[in-house]
Amino acid sequence: MKKRTFPLEKVYGLIEPGPVVLLSTSRNGRPNVMPMSWHMMMEFEPPLIGCIVSNRNYSFDSLKSSGQCVINIPTIDIADKVVGCGNTSGATVDKFEKFALTCQPATQVDAPLIDECYANLECRVVDTKMLAKYCMFVVEVVQAWIDPRVKKPQTIHHLGYGKFMIAGETVKLKSKMR
Template identity: 60%
Template sequence: MKAFPLSSVYQLLEPGPVVLLATAQRGTPNVMTMSWHMMMEFTPPLIACVVSDGDYSFKALKATRECVIAIPPVEMAETVVGIGNCSGRDTDKFETFGLKTKPAETVGAPLIAGCIANLECRVVDTRLVNKYCLFVLEAVKAWHEPKRKNAKTIHHKGYGRFAVDGDIITLKSKMP
């Protein structure tokens, strides 16, 4: 074994797909790219996510306590990276990147068309927001695009590198 830089540990553990987090505050929607998230529970579906207090979306998420998590397919990779490389403070990302939206059913943030799935979420726990910028969300409505059943997602590996979903294997499991 050889020493590994602690600043790069996240590259080893980053398991989930890169997602888009949409918010809306005072009628103004915004979207950011996010890869720091994880499932916490499956019934109800609880998701932990880190949204830096330096991100424009932080203020909207903290104020409205709701968002949409959209899971983009690999075909949207360049758009996803472009969204992550600019700020909603000075850029209308929906217009700039040609994102099409649909109204959500239970939250004010928009669903993002063309994605594999969209999760309407409400913030259910903020105890770690001030210390770690960690929000606990509950998915309260889920949408998926049946035509994208086998769509591939991208996974952040650090410094502009991404992995694309690979082969799927099925093994015997006692989990529900």
């Protein structure tokens, strides 16, 4: 076995969960958006998602004060915009204007759907017990939207340091997991 040690700070890139998503929020009527890859499913129904949002980000205060957000799922065609949103802060930049992203009104929450994303999940914060220690919000998806024309969404998955994996082939196996 010729394995080498792997730096602990890069481990997350091996275990990285699902797609990079765009978390949109609204504060005083002004929308903002940030990419987020540190998230995890916690329950099937109602769907619960754990989201780590650093308290250094402008989005943290928006999500904490409003208790509402939309998790938008982008694909490779807007990857440059996604990264651009991660290199700027809503504290100083109107990212919707700068990156030409289109806001659409949500039905259940006060945060915008991003039209360019193939799926949008309207969410409400339901648990902040882990907020002080881990900046973790548990959100419940209260309404979900999907573009039926997108059959094989090429979602993007963060490997760290500017590298991304694009979702590709799927296989069907006899798994008991639903």
